[in-house]
Amino acid sequence: MRWPIPSTPSVWKTRRPPDLKQSMKTPVYLDYAATTPVDPAVAELMAGYLTLDGVFGNPASRSHGYGWQAEAAVENARRQVAQLIGADPREIVWTSGATESDNLAIKGAVGANCNPDVRPHIITSAIEHKAVLDTCSWLEGQGCDVTRLTPDATGQIALSQVEQALRPETLLVSLMLVNNELGTINDIGKIGDMLRERGVLFHVDAAQAAGKVPVNVSDLNADLVALSAHKVYGPKGVGALYVRRSPDVRIEAQIHGGGHERGMRSGTLPTHQIVGMGKAFDMAGELLENEMARLEALRSRFLEAVGELEGVTLNGHETQRVPGIINLSFDGIEAESLMLGLRELAVSSGSACASATMEPSYVLTAIGLSEAQAHAGLRFSLGRFSTDEEVDFAAGQVVSVVERLRERRRTSA
Structure with missing residues (x-):
């Protein structure tokens, strides 16, 4: 054939x-x-952030030079990741990968924005990554309603499907930009524009898109965007979540213990992995x-x-x-x-x-x-x-x- x-x-x-x-x-x-x-260029750079003769300090240690150097490296990487997707560096929150980013976005949005008197409603699709589907299923057990849209034969979700599924209590829509099995691209920008007008939060899993096709968060009209390093020739174990600042999107932290990342995700930052992700995203943009x-x-x-x-x-x-x-x-x-x-x-x-x-x-x-x-x-x-x-x-x-x-x-x- x-x-x-x-x-x-x-x-x-x-x-x-x-x-x-x-x-x-x-x-x-x-x-x-x-x-x-x-x-190889990413691996070579990462090696300089591990040992005593490199930049190994804790980025949260602000009382000495070791910490200052590490913090500067982390913030440079934050700028590199932001640049690839057209974001403000302050909108980038470090995570352990796209799975955590998806969890933080969906659970965090529900936790921070749901009305206790209204059963929150989430819209997603039947072909999302398991990090989204399993998270939505878990939230169902916590009292949320979830609508799972069926894609067409090519794997796309239509704007009309999302619009028809909306309810007054819809809090969040979660759709991937690129499907990880098919490679199909959704018209996220049109969907995001409609949701912005309706005041509904929009989460986009862009793990398979960033560095593979042009991605700009303004064009996507997205509020939350999940990113991964190891899909873009960076290291495993690190990712990021874009959280829109204007107007501010509120999410509830899922990991507590120090208030790192502006209170959205606690934990000591892995400088070497973050530097690797920054370099990988920088290279992806150039290439x-x-x-x-x-x-x-x-x-x-x-x-x-x-x-x-x-x-x-x-x-x-x-x-x-x-x-x-x-x-x-x-x-x-x-x-x-x-x-x-x-x-x-x-x-x-x-x-x-x-x-x-x-x-x-x-x-x-x-x-x-x-x-x-x-x-x-x-x-x-x-x-x-x-x-x-x-x-x-x-x-x-x-x-x-x-x-x-x-x-x-x-x-x-």
Whole structure:
């Protein structure tokens, strides 16, 4: 089955050089949506914030130079993160990652803004990250009402859906900018504009968007935006939450013990991780335009080759998407069986947060795929260190293994 491919030169080679495998590290990493390797420049910078001969002090220690140096490094990183998303540095709150940012945004908004005489209402979608879905489910147990919108077949939530779901008691809407399994982009700006007029708080999970596509909080009309370092070639264990200041958005702290981060998130700041996130976001901004174009070309290269197979479906939106995420279903083949055959590729059958379960992807079933089709879905995600040779090799492996599995199925029928 073939699908429309963006107009890029045909660069697929039917035969790879015989020494190609020796020139690559295998398995070939195609799971950048799960996590990215730390960029060497980021790792090098972080190393200078760990030991006695570096900047190792506690940023909250303001009585000596060690603390002052650490605080200056943290504030510089805060500026770097803010710059990538068009925010004021004072609107950036450090967290341990996007999962904590989502929790802090949603629980914090409900805790700080709910009317005790009114049952608060939250709107989200059925294909959000588990950090959002599980948080909303927990809040249901605490007395909140939650509406989970069903996306269309491409994974998008329409403005009209959100508008129709609004109630007088709606306190918060939580939607992701880029879906982590499909790569589909939501029209967050229009939704945010409507919610701003209605006085409803808007939380956006942008973990898969920042550094992959242009992100500006003013254009999003968002009140709260969750960010992650390890999706953008920074370290794991650190993230941030954008909290709008004008007008002020109030959130209730979920971690107490010192009143750090203007009372919104207590805990000693990990200077080395924060510096790494700042550097990673700074690099992402500089490289964004070139990376988007390069990944688009790699995507086209991969799809052109794999599209020679029959019975292949591209899941997600064809144009409103990030270039690095490709979700495919292969008719008649379960993704788990295909992955077993693709031992020289690191890919996934869904999001990393749900990889421990054998259930079909809840994202794919929510966009209308049958359980069998969802079981046949595989996510290939490209990134900064993906090469033409790796994409050629990966496509060749997919075609070979799919054909072999289908032949085995035919002969055993």
